[in-house]
Amino acid sequence: MLFENTREFAKKMDARDPLASYRSEFQFPKVNDKEVIYFTGNSLGLLPKAAKKYVDDVMKDWGEMAVEGHFYAEKPWWDYHERFSKPLSKIVGALPSEVTVMNTLTVNLHMLMVSFYNPTPQRFKIICEEKAFPSDQYMLQTQVKFHGLDPKDAIVEVKRREGEHNLRNEDIIAKINEVGDLLALVLIGGINYYTGQVLDMKAITEAGHKVGAYVGWDLAHAAGNIELSLHEWNADFAAWCSYKYMNAGPGSVSGCFIHEKHHNNKEMKRFGGWYGHNKQRRFLMEPEYDPNEGALGWQSSCTGVLAMAPYLASVEMFDAIGMKAISEKRDLITAYLEFVIKEIATEIGGNFEVITPENKKERGSQLSVLLHGEGRKLFDYLMKEGVIVDWREPAVIRMAPVPLYTRYEDMYEFGQILKKGILSLQ
Numbered sequence: 026m027l028f029e030n031t032r033e034f035a036k037k038m039d040a041r042d043p044l045a046s047y048r049s050e051f052q053f054p055k056v057n058d059k060e061v062i063y064f065t066g067n068s069l070g071l072l073p074k075a076a077k078k079y080v081d082d083v084m085k086d087w088g089e090m091a092v093e094g095h096f097y098a099e100k101p102w103w104d105y106h107e108r109f110s111k112p113l114s115k116i117v118g119a120l121p122s123e124v125t126v127m128n129t130l131t132v133n134l135h136m137l138m139v140s141f142y143n144p145t146p147q148r149f150k151i152i153c154e155e156k157a158f159p160s161d162q163y164m165l166q167t168q169v170k171f172h173g174l175d176p177k178d179a180i181v182e183v184k185r186r187e188g189e190h191n192l193r194n195e196d197i198i199a200k201i202n203e204v205g206d207l208l209a210l211v212l213i214g215g216i217n218y219y220t221g222q223v224l225d226m227k228a229i230t231e232a233g234h235k236v237g238a239y240v241g242w243d244l245a246h247a248a249g250n251i252e253l254s255l256h257e258w259n260a261d262f263a264a265w266c267s268y269k270y271m272n273a274g275p276g277s278v279s280g281c282f283i284h285e286k287h288h289n290n291k292e293m294k295r296f297g298g299w300y301g302h303n304k305q306r307r308f309l310m311e312p313e314y315d316p317n318e319g320a321l322g323w324q325s326s327c328t329g330v331l332a333m334a335p336y337l338a339s340v341e342m343f344d345a346i347g348m349k350a351i352s353e354k355r356d357l358i359t360a361y362l363e364f365v366i367k368e369i370a371t372e373i374g375g376n377f378e379v380i381t382p383e384n385k386k387e388r389g390s391q392l393s394v395l396l397h398g399e400g401r402k403l404f405d406y407l408m409k410e411g412v413i414v415d416w417r418e419p420a421v422i423r424m425a426p427v428p429l430y431t432r433y434e435d436m437y438e439f440g441q442i443l444k445k446g447i448l449s450l451q
């Protein structure tokens with residue numbers, strides 16, 4: 026499609042946008058009395074107005090029913106999490122039995138490591154990406170130490186090539202083959218948080234399995250952003266947070282996926298708790314642990330209903346729209362944002378570089394822009410003018426237009442603010 030950096034063009038695109046009406050279902054913060062241009066849905070999604078009702082419903086039931094709400098609330102609390110299995114499985118490309126919601130992301134990765142990382146002297150190495158999100162690095166280091174191993178021996182990072190911003194899938198696969206029989210686990214972010222690069226999850230999963238390792242994915246930046254096929258790709262496990270593209274609110278509950286091929290593996294270790302115990306007999310208070318079928322058998326604590334309520338509101342919205350429509354708009358708006366940035370760079374000689382891969386199969390919503398020169402001052406200018414982006418050291422601004430609430434006109438407007446900012450800082 027031929028884009029134009031004009032307000033008329035942006036308005037025309039907005040008028041044609043099949044998802045345009047969803048914008049009014051979100052609450053926008055204001056700066057200088059104006060709704061912000063919000064590009065940080067990759068960090069914390071905006072509040073869906075429906076979330077308030079879902080939370081209020083739980084509060085009302087709690088007030089009016091107290092303990093009886095576990096079983097008699099309109100949406101009973103004791104199996105509230107099961108409402109996610111079907112819609113969420115469609116979002117991540119899984120069977121309903123492979124998906125559940127519980128805990129938070131790093132905690133879920135730790136829980137899943139109990140099942141998928143049991144090192145032996147022959148097979149103990151983990152492959153991850155260089156500069157993974159710090160929480161993942163800390164999780165891996167502490168897991169390895171928990172097993173009495175030295176992270177320097179056990180953790181193998183795949184590096185970027187000299188002078189390149191992105192990982193190469195072929196380098197990850199080559200490293201998997203090189204580590205070979207020593208490899209216990211591959212655990213990588215499906216989308217890199219810093220660059221927005223989407224990895225070839227299918228090929229990497231296949232390569233890991235070929236050498237006999239498990240393969241898991243941190244999908245914090247992928248769930249609700251790109252189309253996933255976790256079941257078909259044969260991933261062993263995955264986990265994601267719900268507060269980014271999935272708009273479930275700060276620190277809300279994490280989702281996780283465990284491939285059905287592991288569901289009946291009685292040898293597989295797991296950390297149990299009563300909500301993972303056979304649902305029909307949970308309240309018999311039996312002494313022996315008998316896990317639920319499927320991913321529900323990895324639960325441990327009772328359902329954090331208040332945290333889940335906004336997630337349910339959001340998941341239902343995603344379910345009504347479908348990832349296909351979301352992805353179609355995402356590709357267009359991301360391309361338009363990149364176009365606007367490049368137009369401004371050409372017009373006034375801005376010294377910046379989009380480091381996110383250009384190929385739309387290798388990117389989701391996020392564009393990471395490396396600012397050479399006065400980066401931080403430009404970031405501060407944008408924030409003051411009501412463009413909410415985020416800053417990542419040493420000089421990257423990340424921005425993610427979000428199909429559910431970003432307008433083309435926002436991106437045009439952003440371009441004008443960017444231009445003014447650069448000119449005023451020169």
Ligand SMILES: Cc1ncc(COP(=O)(O)O)c(C=O)c1O
Pocket residue numbers: 129130131132158160161214218243245246266276
């Ligand atoms: C890739 C990645 N992994 C892990 C986390 C940590 O998630 P949490 O704090 O919810 O455990 C985040 C975001 O904060 C992330 O972006």
Ligand SMILES: Nc1c(O)cccc1C(=O)C[C@H](N)C(=O)O
Pocket residue numbers: 067068069158218245276
């Ligand atoms: N969860 C966050 C928080 O509690 C404070 C600040 C940032 C976050 C984030 O989620 C950051 C996000 N994972 C990132 O990609 O940078």
